């Protein structure tokens with residue numbers, strides 16, 4: 001093969017949302033013996049996710065080798081701050097080629113399952129893609145990948161069911177069956193499609209922990225699920241010289257939830273969307289009780305107020321049920337007004353605050369700094385660098401994960417803080433390199449953008465000219481490589 005790739009083969013198994021505390025339980029229970037063997041022959045580390053630690057932004061940081069300021073994706077959606085409209089981020093928003101695309105441009109065959117972002121596919125020669133996740137329909141390239149894309153079960157099929165289903169056993173049986181189908185499809189593709197780099201992203205850990213986090217660690221069925229996934233480590237060991245395990249972020253159990261928009265509302269920086277209907281009237285009255293300024297909204301007479309205070313929770317539930325009945329949706333606190341608010345958090349996942357006027361920036365930063373549940377507030381320029389930094393909201397809020405806080409809803413809730421057990425993302429994901437040329441080391445901390453330069457140099461391929469990551473030379477026996485600007489050819493292919 002060209003460009004010094006020789007016969008070297010690399011498999012990357014991306015387990016979305018996996019953390020070591022979860023995998024270690026699977027390993028010590030004997031559910032993942034093949035992973036255990038790979039760890040004994042390799043170096044394991046913590047992969048520190050990029051900010052925010054969410055799938056759509058974290059995977060591109062890993063697969064491009066650059067920070068979000070250069071690859072351009074910060075959240076599931078991009079927000080138009082002129083009108084508040086939000087649209088899903090796609091490959092059109094991605095500004096940097098990914099490792100499997102760069103290798104394909106170097107005439108090295110690559111195969112990828114479920115890339116992020118998923119669509120539209122950049123239709124390069126030597127690149128084989130099958131994807132169903134984060135895509136409105138299965139997508140594939142070229143045609144011979146169609147059967148894999150069409151048969152791979154979509155994670156969304158059961159995503160919501162986890163919270164609603166009465167019978168968790170039945171739910172997990174179905175999950176188990178789906179995991180079996182996915183692993184079988186991936187195994188078949190690994191054996192039958194020709195590749196030098198195979199990048200497989202499985203969403204099972206993230207999917208499970210979001211839906212049934214409370215029982216995922218202990219359920220026998222979850223252990224069975226990961227025993228099935230473990231087969232892929234054995235197959236990979238057979239087929240590849242280097243096996244890599246990586247996740248885009250970890251997962252934790254949190255006990256407290258902070259609502260940034262409620263905080264900004266109470267500081268007079270965010271305002272709710274215009275009120276209408278019974279739900280909003282009740283909310284406005286309720287807020288006026290708790291906020292400093294006791295203006296605004298509907299105020300019942302004193303006697304009724306006393307009654308309401310005493311029966312508040314029951315009333316809230318009743319009103320909620322009533323609203324649910326008449327509008328066919330559950331009670332929900334109002335959203336922020338994206339036009340009228342001086343500062344607001346556009347999504348619950350981004351942990352970021354958009355400030356409309358530069359003159360409000362310092363005031364907003366001060367309103368957030370030092371508050372319970374917030375470890376630190378940074379500007380986007382403190383965290384990112386590159387031509388697309390201004391796509392991010394202005395302020396980034398480092399939530400106090402250490403003390404059990406997560407950012408929850410981006411509606412204006414009754415309280416800024418809430419006691420609530422929830423399973424959610426954590427910045428620490430996993431990384432493992434295992435193979436003959438790996439120098440075993442104790443656990444290391446790896447930055448998201450180190451993975452791509454390291455693997456490219458292992459394969460003897462020039463690094464992207466603007467790579468932020470460094471080659472992890474002390475972990476892997478790599479060759480010195482040049483740098484190359486892949487962007488113009490990739491951009492050309494992207495618009496085709």
Ligand SMILES: [Zn+2]
Nearest residue numbers: 016017055248
């Ligand atoms: Zn993820």
